Amino acid sequence: xxxxxxxxxxxxxxxxxxxxxxxxxxxxxxxxxxxxxxxxxxxxxxxxxxxxxxxxxxxxxxxxxxxxxxxxxxxxxxxxxxxxxxxxxxxxxxxxxxxxxxxxxxxxxxxxxxxxxxxxxxxxxxxxxxxxxxxxxxxxxxxxxxxxxxxxxxxxxxxxxxxxxxxxxxxxxxxxxxxxxxxxxxxxxxxxxxxxxxxxxxxxxxxxxxxxxxxxxxxxxxxxxxxxxxxxxxxxxxxxxxxxxxxxxxxxxxxxxxxxxxxxxxxxxxxxxxxxxxxxxxxxxxxxxxxxxxxxxxxxxxxxxxxxxxxxxxxxxxxxxxxxxxxxxxxxxxxxxxxxxxxxxxxxxxxxxxxxxxxxxxxxxxxxxxxxxxxxxxxxxxxxxxxxxxx
Ligand code: PLP
Numbered sequence: 001x002x003x004x005x006x007x008x009x010x011x012x013x014x015x016x017x018x019x020x021x022x023x024x025x026x027x028x029x030x031x032x033x034x035x036x037x038x039x040x041x042x043x044x045x046x047x048x049x050x051x052x053x054x055x056x057x058x059x060x061x062x063x064x065x066x067x068x069x070x071x072x073x074x075x076x077x078x079x080x081x082x083x084x085x086x087x088x089x090x091x092x093x094x095x096x097x098x099x100x101x102x103x104x105x106x107x108x109x110x111x112x113x114x115x116x117x118x119x120x121x122x123x124x125x126x127x128x129x130x131x132x133x134x135x136x137x138x139x140x141x142x143x144x145x146x147x148x149x150x151x152x153x154x155x156x157x158x159x160x161x162x163x164x165x166x167x168x169x170x171x172x173x174x175x176x177x178x179x180x181x182x183x184x185x186x187x188x189x190x191x192x193x194x195x196x197x198x199x200x201x202x203x204x205x206x207x208x209x210x211x212x213x214x215x216x217x218x219x220x221x222x223x224x225x226x227x228x229x230x231x232x233x234x235x236x237x238x239x240x241x242x243x244x245x246x247x248x249x250x251x252x253x254x255x256x257x258x259x260x261x262x263x264x265x266x267x268x269x270x271x272x273x274x275x276x277x278x279x280x281x282x283x284x285x286x287x288x289x290x291x292x293x294x295x296x297x298x299x300x301x302x303x304x305x306x307x308x309x310x311x312x313x314x315x316x317x318x319x320x321x322x323x324x325x326x327x328x329x330x331x332x333x334x335x336x337x338x339x340x341x342x343x344x345x346x347x348x349x350x351x352x353x354x355x356x357x358x359x360x361x362x363x364x365x366x367x368x369x370x371x372x373x374x375x376x377x378x379x380x381x382x383x384x385x386x387x388x389x390x391x
Contacts, residue, residue, distance in 0.1 A: 002315075008201075010352070015247075033236075057185075057249040066210065066211045066213060079092065080222050081221075091141060096118045145172075208244065263354075267294070298344035302347040319349070
């Protein structure tokens with residue numbers, strides 16, 4: 001049975017066009033792009049084509065793109081580069097709601113002599129910008145703020161922050177792994193020095209990413225080795241996946257406007273119907289400023305993992321912010337930072353849609369979810385105290 005896959009912020013299906021484009025580079029076109037011969041040289045040219053495709057999607061120049069192994073490597077490369085370029089500066093600013101790719105690196109650095117400021121968010125997941133601006137000082141090496149949150153979809157005011165940082169001449173990195181391909185990004189108008197993206201969030205395979213580094217911004221490589229990527233990232237290129245991410249960016253660029261309105265319509269239908277049909281359900285995050293494909297809903301007095309297991313029995317894939325399903329000991333740090341009550345965090349479910357999501361699939365979720373919540377509430381000690389009506 002084909003799953004109803006609503007976990008696209010975790011990873012996406014490889015687009016058929018992307019698979020077709022990458023396939024020859026896994027089989028007959030296996031040359032090394034650094035080789036002198038024609039067989040390898042043609043691969044080098046394809047990599048340059050992919051670089052142009054990626055740069056076009058985000059309004060960058062091809063020379064500003066460094067291919068990496070994933071979003072995590074891009075994030076780590078950006079932050080570590082800033083610390084190497086400004087060895088005298090020991091202060092990093094980030095947020096409390098970053099993905100572990102940034103958050104855990106910053107926590108690690110805070111145990112290695114760096115001072116890290118974690119900017120809080122309000123109960124809608126919106127960033128406390130005044131706190132951010134007041135935290136800037138002469139010692140700040142880099143500010144790293146995600147473009148859009150992976151759990152709630154909330155979009156941060158990157159442009160506004162960027163203008164202030166540009167004036168203060170402080171390096172600015174944004175983790176745009178969840179934003180690229182979902183909402184338009186134009187780096188010609190966006191004052192950002194470095195930006196991370198990842199292939200598997202936009203219908204390319206896992207294990208390939210890119211880091212944008214603005215022309216003129218000093219960069220110190222994270223992976224030191226050969227001369228690949230203009231000496232900015234050693235290691236023989238993951239050719240097929242680089243071709244794939246290029247094609248995925250080309251597709252995203254072509255369809256971004258249509259997809260964004262298609263997805264927000266479906267997402268709104270899903271969340272409005274679930275809120276209407278299930279009492280004690282609430283949307284987590286600012287509904288005004290969100291990725292079009294994401295909704296995070298708390299169903300109070302039920303366990304997220306129980307909901308996921310029930311959804312799974314209908315072939316529906318989603319994810320939850322509770323500890324057991326997130327693979328960590330702690331429930332969602334994002335929802336905790338937003339002050340979402342404990343009972344609501346445990347029953348939080350993230351649905352994330354993609355261009356392949358159909359209205360029939362959404363209707364199926366709308367049909368089964370209220371039944372699942374009702375039956376789980378009847379079993380739960382909290383739920384028994386509440387009148388459990390689900391329509
Ligand atoms: N940043 C954000 C916001 C993400 O959502 C993710 C993945 O979920 C990453 C970084 C890490 O990307 P990758 O899985 O390519 O390392």
